[in-house]
Ligand SMILES: Nc1ncnc2c1ncn2[C@@H]1O[C@H](COP(=O)(O)OP(=O)(O)OP(=O)(O)O)[C@@H](O)[C@H]1O
């Protein structure tokens with residue numbers, strides 16, 4: 604079957620904290636085919652790290668489970684879906700508010716969702732209590748300015 | 759993380775050389791608290807020269823150390839912060855609380 608996307612990938616891994624670095628590096632490597640700037644790449648890595656960490660500490664509360672990542676590329680855009688089958692979020696609106704955390708005793712700052720939202724172009728959160736949570740993020744990678752310079756050389 | 763204490767200035771220098779996420783902050787938190795409680799420095803400086811990545815776990819870790827250092831009568835500063843990490847600090851309003859120089 605031919606994919607409707609230019610490229611696609613899927614990853615599944617155990618909810619271990621040392622997979623946080625693995626996940627963000629893997630997604631950054633996949634995103635690099637869009638020729639992102641270093642800043643865009645750093646934004647993607649940070650957003651992925653936030654979502655994966657949330658699956659591990661909130662979704663599974665440090666018990667073992669599977670974290671899934673699906674990523675797709677189309678129209679110079681990367682779409683990243685990060686999900687767990689953990690405890691779910693009761694009130695998504697409150698959870699998304701800056702500084703809100705259900706674990707203040709663990710020195711969480713409550714800025715994860717705010718960072719994902721501002722570092723990516725779009726962020727959607729879907730969750731069912733007792734079933735799990737899925738975060739979908741999108742970021743358009745701007746076409747490198749060099750095309751303009753190259754055009755000038757042709758004139 | 760490497761640490762250095764300069765007794766005559768009551769200055770504690772904490773050099774972080776890892777990516778700061780939920781996985782790595784646990785160890786750094788323990789080591790930093792140990793040093794801060796041992797020396798009760800007047801100033802604690804986190805050197806970010808070796809930090810190439812940080813997410814909100816780093817923010818939580820730093821705010822926690824800031825509270826402890828302050829409670830023990832000291833202040834906290836950060837140096838050599840790379841632009842990609844400064845962006846996360848700015849987003850979280852950290853420069854209003856902890857000095858970045
Ligand atoms: N995958 C998830 N499963 C269950 N609950 C979640 C999940 N992701 C987020 N939450 C809930 O949403 C809240 C806000 O998440 P956010 O990432 O913004 O902050 P935090 O993780 O608590 O702190 P920080 O990310 O700054 O360390 C969490 O405290 C948690 O209650």
Ligand SMILES: [Mg+2]
Pocket residue numbers: 653656657714715716814
């Ligand atoms: Mg979080």
